[in-house]
């Protein structure tokens with residue numbers, strides 16, 4: 001182990017040179033570390049995106065099939081019948097481990113009874129509704145749309161801030177089989193209805209039944225261009241999904257459901273599983289991971305770039321260090337000669353060289369870790385900012401204009417064809433939320449990045465020493481005797 | 485006993501030999517001096533007997549064993565010690581550490597024995613304070629004395645020196661020659677010294693002259 005002692009004595013004696021080597025090595029390692037940090041951060045961010053991108057799988061009536069059934073119907077008045085699926089099946093699919101949560105949507109159309117519907121300037125209350133969740137179970141329509149959901153908080157209207165609860169509470173899963181409702185503020189003010197009051201609606205069937213509804217919450221809708229004539233957003237009442245089903249006589253069944261995934265990477269497998277569970281050809285099961293893909297791309301770009309940095313710096317560092325060491329070996333020919341004449345093996349001489357570099361590597365690791373997180377942070381966020389700008393401009397030009405209907409927000413036009421708009425998607429909002437979350441990359445140094453850095457450093461000095469070893473091994477012992 | 489048998493050597497492809505069929509032997513307790521013109525091949529010869537190079541033809545035996553069989557590194561480590569004209573020491577450590585390094589590398593039983601080394605250095609006039617200084621702060625004569633102590637303390641029985649006094653004044657040269665004589669006569673080593681200096685050459689127990697491609701023993 002004498003070569004370890006020699007390496008120590010050498011480094012201490014050649015303080016200036018050692019310090020210079022420390023600086024060079026630190027510079028190389030700072031770059032390597034920045035690359036590793038950015039790479040790790042991008043990987044973590046990608047995993048987070050994968051988990052939280054909110055890829056959705058919509059189960060809704062197969063429109064083509066619905067229409068062809070209507071045409072082939074022998075009944076005199078051809079009605080568009082929305083197919084239904086048992087809630088037990090929906091729940092079974094919802095309990096898949098890959099599903100984060102799901103939202104059932106049933107709609108029904110009723111007429112106001114104890115109050116007046118909000119009338120719009122452009123239409124009359126008798127016009128058919130085709131708005132959000134258009135697939136009602138009856139062909140005849142009233143002036144009030146009952147939007148039955150599992151949870152109002154998970155509907156697109158609420159997550160996209162098109163609707164916002166202003167008093168009372170949301171409709172949740174525990175409201176199933178109740179007549180609790182959340183109504184719009186405009187409707188409430190016009191009719192002086194407060195939370196806790198009861199309102200009455202009439203069904204649109206020929207023998208109209210009256211239904212008493214309990215107001216548990218009031219929401220405010222952003223009256224935007226999305227409202228259609230005759231369908232003022234104020235006339236949408238949110239209830240549990242069970243109420244529209246009971247109005248249209250399909251108790252225990254539902255017409256559409258949207259599953260939001262725990263992990264976007266499981267999209268294909270889960271779609272298949274859900275298809276198997278629903279097992280109904282009248283339904284189409286379609287997934288939408290556009291926002292996931294859109295978020296994923298910049299992450300992947302950053303990852304790839306960081307990988308390139310790591311490799312480039314590692315290769316450049318190896319070459320630079322190797323050349324420096326080769327030069328120093330030439331200067332140390334005398335010293336090597338003395339050791340060889342003493343009978344020291346060349347392997348031990350190379351070992352001494354390695355030990356010297358290893359000591360410097362340890363010091364450089366400390367310097368790099370002190371500086372690396374700072375540099376990594378700056379570079380990483382710069383990169384991400386650039387990536388997001390390009391990704392936003394990309395989607396703007398390729399995915400086409402938004403459809404302008406609620407629920408269609410972020411979907412590529414092609415995908416909406418097979419599903420009714422009633423199939424709720426959380427698309428637009430989750431992606432917006434994620435973008436915010438990804439504005440900064442987490443560039444903290446983890447133990448694994450320290451290990452990775454140490455590993456890279458070791459490989460770099462090992463390769464550099466190998467380069468130098470060639471020149472040591474080629475040194476002929478006799479040349480040591482003769483010399484200047 | 486170190487024996488050189490039928491040694492022939494030439495450099496290059498078809499160059500004429502430096503010397504042919506050299507037969508020499510070196511025994512313990514004696515100082516051998518080799519003189520010869522510049523370029524006659526003295527250093528080349530030392531390289532062979534030091535295990536630093538191999539001749540084109542011929543063999544070298546140590547106590548009957550071919551040194552190729554012993555192995556060059558092993559031979560240098562345990563059998564032979566070399567003193568150069570200069571640059572004998574590792575410049576980044578003290579005289580003490582230089583000798584300790586040699587003892588460690590050669591796996592001597594005295595490795596790590598500082599007092600043993602300090603006493604030996606004191607014997608050639610290098611006090612402890614100087615012994616612990618970086619060797620670059622020592623004079624050429626002092627450095628050469630450290631190299632000789634190093635050759636003395638390692639287990640090697642053959643000491644080879646290539647113009648060990650080349651850079652020293654007469655006074656220092658005389659002191660160095662005295663030390664080499666002690667190595668042979670008191671420490672029972674075989675000492676082989678190459679020199680230009682006829683005064684030093686005359687102090688050898690056996691004087692060898694290399695001329696006209698012949699080693700002549702007198």
Ligand SMILES: Nc1ncnc2c1ncn2[C@@H]1O[C@H](COP(=O)(O)OP(=O)(O)OP(=O)(O)O)[C@@H](O)[C@H]1O
Pocket residue numbers: 482495496502520521522523524525526527528529
């Ligand atoms: N590696 C080599 N390749 C080719 N020729 C060499 C080599 N080493 C030495 N020579 C030649 O061999 C001859 C003997 O060289 P050597 O160094 O042994 O001489 P020397 O007797 O030690 O001389 P000096 O007294 O000047 O030190 C010289 O002519 C030299 O040029």
Ligand SMILES: [Mg+2]
Pocket residue numbers: 526527528646
């Ligand atoms: Mg010479």
